Amino acid sequence: MAAANRPIEHRLFPHIHNAMKGVVLSDYNLVKELLDKTKTDTGLKVVVRLTTKKYPIGIKTIKSEIDLTEFNFIPNS
Numbered sequence: 001m002a003a004a005n006r007p008i009e010h011r012l013f014p015h016i017h018n019a020m021k022g023v024v025l026s027d028y029n030l031v032k033e034l035l036d037k038t039k040t041d042t043g044l045k046v047v048v049r050l051t052t053k054k055y056p057i058g059i060k061t062i063k064s065e066i067d068l069t070e071f072n073f074i075p076n077s
């Protein structure tokens with residue numbers, strides 16, 4: 001789904017941009033701290049969960065093997 005279809009992201013992107021403006025993103029923890037501090041004027045906040053798990057690359061997945069119950073789908077408006 002394109003970002004244009006997710007209004008929450010459009011509300012947050014400018015605030016995330018402002019939080020990171022002019023900062024050298026040197027490590028994951030710095031990015032996490034900056035994102036954790038991000039919120040809109042109306043109180044919408046960013047919640048960050050950092051995973052350090054290593055994922056193999058180049059793995060092909062058959063669509064029937066994907067557990068769709070693990071995803072939170074946002075309905076189109």
